[in-house]
Amino acid sequence: MIRKLVAAVVILGIAVAAAGWFLSAPDRLPEAVVASLPAGDAGRGEMVFWAGGCASCHAPAGAKGDEKLSLSGGLRLETPFGIFVAPNISSDPKDGIGAWTPAEFADAMLKGTSPDGENYYPAFPYTSYARMTLQDVSDLYAFMTSLPPVSGKAAGHELGFPFNIRRGLGLWKRLYLDSAPVIAEDQLHGDTDLSVLNRGRYLVEGPGHCGECHTPRNVIGGLERNLWLAGAPAAAGEGKVPDITSGDGGLSGWSVADIAYYLETGFTPDYDSVGGEMVSVQENMAKLPASDREAIAAYLKAVPAH
């Protein structure tokens, strides 16, 4: 009797492990999508680069001006899951992404999968980038491969068990990698032109990846989407990332013009100044066309208060 029980448990264990193995397999774009990747334009790609905030993590800490285009990596993100170190994503063919194909770049951005078929940690915010269009991804690839190569690989992540098991992220992705919009069109309140709200939604939920900092996370690091943009503890240190929904804890006292002005200059309606990690974000936003900042502002004013 006991022997049968042990055998049943062992077989069950093997079945669960096998299921886990298959369920956590790296996700890649389908062949048909890869074949349809459009040609990229580096000029448009530069705007995607600033909207996506790539330099804020992948350029050296405190980089200003042209230093922001030197994507050597090395920045350390100290989080409750361990320390993530941003890699070199310059056009260097050995130490950066210079040897990557457009399809490999798209798999990284939209599926969080490396050219070697490994899962990326969501400290790289592919859960937001997954909402980007193929055109924007191709344009970004064209721009990034035109940037100067920087040699030298960055250090590896410093993660403890169980977070150092990359394969496990395949299961995490099944729960949290979703390219559908967070806020449905019919939930966006307000009387702004829908095309403006949709542009704002795309920028905030996609390349802008605002939710990754401004939304609270659960114990395994998934975003709590019912508290979208409602504010969260800072990833490192004691600080707080503010509520930027339209509610009273957030931006209820700000107009669309106030928000757009803040993104352009870093000054709040009371002439307090932007600070902390948001400075880098604001400097990126300042490079976008005014219509994009206004669209972001319109979307934020339309996000339901939590």
Next chain:
Amino acid sequence: MRRLVLGVAALCLTGMTAMAADDPVGVRKQIMTSVGAAAGLGGGMMKGEIDYTPAAGKAAIATMAAAAASFGSFFPEGTDAGDTTASPKIWEDAAGFQAALDKFAADAGAAMAASGKDGPADLDAFKAAMGPVMGNCKSCHEAYRVKK
């Protein structure tokens, strides 16, 4: 307009006279409030929302200069605890904080010199003087303030 200028000057004076050594956190918050008011006045004029006068320009610049000269004196050890947004970095990177203060003071001092007795003559002169001063807000706040 005159009331606005007098109001900013009064704010500046209040900050200076209330230098109670037993409440450094309170005093430095007052100084920052006066800086915000000066930025609001300066920003409003640069945006064209408030009419520019040399006296108003001078009041905004003078407030910034007084704040830059005094602010650094109100960070004794241990005051990063409690009801303050001062980051521990201020003490961990004291040299960096002092460098940022020195730059703020230098930019504000240059603006004061450019103002002369009556203030910058027109809005363009004001923008040229005040612009670099207001660029300091972001760089200090990036490293040395923690939102709580």
